[in-house]
Amino acid sequence: MKQKGKATLIRSITLGLILLTEILVGQIFPNLTFVNGNLTIANRILACFAFSGFILSIPIYFKATKTLIIPLGVILFLIFFINSCAAIYPIDTTTQPRDIAVLRTNKDGSKLIVRERINAKTNGIIRDTALVKDNFIFRQVIETK
Numbered sequence: 001m002k003q004k005g006k007a008t009l010i011r012s013i014t015l016g017l018i019l020l021t022e023i024l025v026g027q028i029f030p031n032l033t034f035v036n037g038n039l040t041i042a043n044r045i046l047a048c049f050a051f052s053g054f055i056l057s058i059p060i061y062f063k064a065t066k067t068l069i070i071p072l073g074v075i076l077f078l079i080f081f082i083n084s085c086a087a088i089y090p091i092d093t094t095t096q097p098r099d100i101a102v103l104r105t106n107k108d109g110s111k112l113i114v115r116e117r118i119n120a121k122t123n124g125i126i127r128d129t130a131l132v133k134d135n136f137i138f139r140q141v142i143e144t145k
Helices: 003-028 037-061 066-088
Strands: 032-034 098-105 110-118 125-135 138-144
Touching: 003 037, 032 037, 037 066
Parallel strands: none
Antiparallel strands: 032 138, 098 110, 110 125, 125 138
């Protein structure tokens, strides 16, 4: 196996592992998010990049013709670009919640917080309270009211 084939295989395996990790963590820990909304956006962009790169690396590894690889690369780039823009600037959903105030901190480390998010379609402000537990950069939402 040539050096270029090894690099493509390593890249493909790495992107596949990133994608598999994203899927498994999302399924096993559905209530786990990031404390900072920007990290959630970066995570979505990373997942889309890993998906696009993994799909594109398969025909490259099997030495497909350029007439297949170039249009596939353009299509995957457009999908990546549109999904990244949709993660940063949502058009039909709400933005990531932002903490407004901490109402109470419990002895076990959980907090009752007031969150705010903006409905991107109507530009309305949505507020709710949530009981959360923060662990480093991760947040587990225990209960939403």
